[in-house]
Amino acid sequence: MRLFRMPVYIICCIILSQTLLHSESYKIVVLPFDKLNKEKNAELDTLTVGISETLSGALSTVDNFIIVDSDRVKRHLLDSAGFKQTIGVNEDKDIEKLRTLTKDKLDGDYIIYGSFNKIGAKIQLNAKFMEVMSGKVLKGSNVHGNYPDEIFDLQEKLAKDLMDKISGPEKSERSNSIEEYTKSTGNYTAYQYYIKGRMEQIQYDVKNYPVAIENYKKALKYDPKYALAWAGLSEVNALWGYQIKYANGKWEPYLKTAIEQGEKAVEYGPTLYQTHRALSMAYLNNSNFDMAQKSIDEAYRLNRQDAETLQIMAQLKNYGYEEMGKPGTESYKHIQECLRINPELIIARWSLAHSYSTLGKKDDSLREYMEILKVNPKHAPALHGIALIYYDKKDYYNSEYYAIKTVEADPVTAQHHYTLALSYYQQGYSEPAKWNKAEESFKNSLKRNPDYLDAIVTLGQTYYNKQNYQAAITEFKNALKKQPNNDRAYNEMAISYYALKDYKSAEKNSILAVKYNPTNAINNYNLGLAYYMQEKWDNAIDSFEKAVQYDPAYENAWFSLANCYWYTNRFDKSYEYYGKVLELNPNNSEAKRWRDDSYNKMNQ
Numbered sequence: 001m002r003l004f005r006m007p008v009y010i011i012c013c014i015i016l017s018q019t020l021l022h023s024e025s026y027k028i029v030v031l032p033f034d035k036l037n038k039e040k041n042a043e044l045d046t047l048t049v050g051i052s053e054t055l056s057g058a059l060s061t062v063d064n065f066i067i068v069d070s071d072r073v074k075r076h077l078l079d080s081a082g083f084k085q086t087i088g089v090n091e092d093k094d095i096e097k098l099r100t101l102t103k104d105k106l107d108g109d110y111i112i113y114g115s116f117n118k119i120g121a122k123i124q125l126n127a128k129f130m131e132v133m134s135g136k137v138l139k140g141s142n143v144h145g146n147y148p149d150e151i152f153d154l155q156e157k158l159a160k161d162l163m164d165k166i167s168g169p170e171k172s173e174r175s176n177s178i179e180e181y182t183k184s185t186g187n188y189t190a191y192q193y194y195i196k197g198r199m200e201q202i203q204y205d206v207k208n209y210p211v212a213i214e215n216y217k218k219a220l221k222y223d224p225k226y227a228l229a230w231a232g233l234s235e236v237n238a239l240w241g242y243q244i245k246y247a248n249g250k251w252e253p254y255l256k257t258a259i260e261q262g263e264k265a266v267e268y269g270p271t272l273y274q275t276h277r278a279l280s281m282a283y284l285n286n287s288n289f290d291m292a293q294k295s296i297d298e299a300y301r302l303n304r305q306d307a308e309t310l311q312i313m314a315q316l317k318n319y320g321y322e323e324m325g326k327p328g329t330e331s332y333k334h335i336q337e338c339l340r341i342n343p344e345l346i347i348a349r350w351s352l353a354h355s356y357s358t359l360g361k362k363d364d365s366l367r368e369y370m371e372i373l374k375v376n377p378k379h380a381p382a383l384h385g386i387a388l389i390y391y392d393k394k395d396y397y398n399s400e401y402y403a404i405k406t407v408e409a410d411p412v413t414a415q416h417h418y419t420l421a422l423s424y425y426q427q428g429y430s431e432p433a434k435w436n437k438a439e440e441s442f443k444n445s446l447k448r449n450p451d452y453l454d455a456i457v458t459l460g461q462t463y464y465n466k467q468n469y470q471a472a473i474t475e476f477k478n479a480l481k482k483q484p485n486n487d488r489a490y491n492e493m494a495i496s497y498y499a500l501k502d503y504k505s506a507e508k509n510s511i512l513a514v515k516y517n518p519t520n521a522i523n524n525y526n527l528g529l530a531y532y533m534q535e536k537w538d539n540a541i542d543s544f545e546k547a548v549q550y551d552p553a554y555e556n557a558w559f560s561l562a563n564c565y566w567y568t569n570r571f572d573k574s575y576e577y578y579g580k581v582l583e584l585n586p587n588n589s590e591a592k593r594w595r596d597d598s599y600n601k602m603n604q
Helices: 018-022 042-059 070-078 091-106 151-167 172-182 188-201 209-222 227-246 252-268 273-285 289-302 307-316 330-341 346-358 362-375 380-392 396-409 414-427 434-448 453-465 469-482 487-499 503-516 521-533 537-550 555-567 571-584 589-602
Strands: 026-030 065-067 110-119 122-131 137-146
Touching (some): 026 042, 026 070, 026 091, 042 070, 042 110, 042 151, 042 188, 070 091, 091 110, 137 151, 188 227, 209 227, 227 252, 227 273, 252 273, 273 307, 289 307, 307 330, 307 346, 330 346, 346 362, 346 380, 362 380, 380 396, 380 414, 396 414, 414 434, 453 469, 469 487, 487 503, 487 521, 503 521, 521 537, 521 555, 537 555, 555 571, 555 589, 571 589
Parallel strands (some): 026 110
Antiparallel strands (some): 110 122, 122 137
C-alpha cells in the first residue's frame, strides 16, 4: 500500500521536432537538477540526483529512448574541468560547454536539465529540454508544489509528458510502467536511501557494495515493499557473490540471498524491467541458466534499450566465457549492442575482457581491462585481470605493479594477495630478496582464507627456494591435512626430502603423488629420481619411461633414463636415449659427452 499520493502538477510540456519523432533511437542526457538553495541540506542534495535518476529510470522504459547512465554524466560533465554545474548562474557560457562535452564525451542527442528552489513547505521547479546539435531549448516550464508530498507525482507527470511528446499516446502497459517506476515508493525517505544505494552500486566495485546494501536496507526499513530497493539488493549481492566466487571465496550465502531478494523485487514490481533483470542476474550467477533466461527475456520485453539487460543476455550465451569474444556469436552481438548504448558499463567490459582472456586473446583482453580503468582506476577485478595477463606473458615486473594496485584497491580478497605473491615468487629466481616478499604475501593471502590450498603449497615452495626445507615440509603437510589426495603437495614434499637427502621419504611421498595423479610427468620423474638416488635402477627406469610417455619433450627425464641404462651397462639403450636428449637440445654438452662414451663402450 502506498503511503501517500498527492495531486499531479505539470512540470514541463515538451514539443519536439519531426526529426526526433522519426528517429530510430536517440540518447538523452538527464542532468541532476540544480539546487538553488545555498544552505547545506542533505535531503535536498539527494534530491538533485534523485529527480534525474527517477526520470532516467522512468524514461528508459520507453522504446527508442537511450538514457545515458548517470555515472557517465557525472564523470564526463559534472566532474569535468570544462563544465561546472551552475546552470542558471551563467547560463549561456555553461550551456555552450555543456553542449560540446555532451556531444564529444557522451554522443548525446538531447539534454534534460533543470533547477529547484525550496521555500518553506513549497518547492519551485524549472525544467528545460534541449537539442544538443542546435542548442535550441525545445520547451521549458515552471511549476510550484508542496514539498515533499508532490515530488513523486511531478516526476511521473514529467516522464509521461516526455513519452507522449516523443512517441505519441502510449498504451496502458507502457504508461503503467512509468507510473510503477515513479511510484515504486510513496515514502520520500526510502526514495532518498534508494538513490544513495544506486549511486554506490553502479561503481561495480567491492568496496562500494557494503555501502550500497546498507542504503538499500534503510530504504526497505521505511518501505518494505519498495521493488527497486529489493532489485538493488539482489543485484549487489549477485555481483558481490560472483566476485567472491571468482576469487575462490565463500560465495554461497550471497547468491542464495540474491535470488530471494530478486523474487521479492518481482513480487512488488512485476512491470519493472529492473526487477526481472535483478532476478535474472541472481539466477545466472547461481548457474540456473533456464530461470535466468526466462527472467531476462521479460526484462528485455519491457525495455530493449537497457545496457545492463543486454549484458546479462550476452552473459547467458557466453558458454565457458568462450562466446562473447567471438564475432558472429549471439553473445558477441548482445555485448556489442550493450557497449554501443553504454560504452563505459564496467561489468560488460569485464565480461568481454575475461572472454578474450579465456580465448587466449591476451592483448584484446588487456585493452578492455584498460578501458575499465579509464572509468574507475581503482576497479580491483580489472586490475587483477591485468596482473594475471602480465603474469601469463611472464612480465612479472608489470604483474607485480598491477597486483600491488589490486591489493590497494581490495585488500580483503585472498586471491589478490596470492597473485601478488606469485609475481614476487617468479622474480625470486633472479632477485632472491623477492622470496621474502613472496612469503609475506602468501601469508597475507592465508590470513584472508586459511583454506587456500594453492597459497599453502606455493608458500611451501617459497620456503624450499629459501632452502628452509623443514618449513617447506610443514606447509605441504598442512595442505595434506586439508586435502589428503593433493598430488602437488606430495610431490613438493618429496622434492624437499630429496634436498635433505632423505631418499626413502622422497620415495614414499612420490609414490603417493603418482597414486593420486598417475599421468603427471613431473610426479613420475620425481619418483624416478628417488629410486635413482637409491640405485633402484629398474624402478627408476620404469618411472622415467612413464614420465617421457606423458611428456615426450621432457629433456631431464630422457637424460636420467639414459643415465640409468649407462649405470646398468646397457650402452645401446643409453646411446639411444642420450640421442633423444640431443634431438630436443642439440647444445646439451653432457648428453653429447655421455652418448660418445656409450658408443665407445658399446664397441669395445
